[in-house]
Amino acid sequence: MATSGAVAIIFGLALQNTLGDVFSGITFTQGRPFVIGDWIMLSDRTEGRVTANNWHSTFLLTFRTR
Known part of the structure; x- marks a missing residue:
């Protein structure tokens, strides 16, 4: 039981940025x-x-002039 809890914590910390990006999107x-x-x-x-x-x-169509 302690091992599965430790694994869940490790996965939670590893996926924190990814899950944050998904929910922000x-x-x-x-x-x-x-x-x-x-x-x-x-x-x-x-x-x-x-x-x-x-x-x-988000995709933009831009125009460049030089």
Whole structure:
């Protein structure tokens, strides 16, 4: 019983960041801060249109001019 408890603690600590990322992604998606087609500007001044948004990532279509 003590061994299974120790294993559960080790797995819990090892998966802490991963589980946090998953729940953050789910919460972020449920909040819907922006939708496909919205134009957004990031903190580094990158501007783009949201083309896809899922629980793990958001994709932007950006335009570069030089």
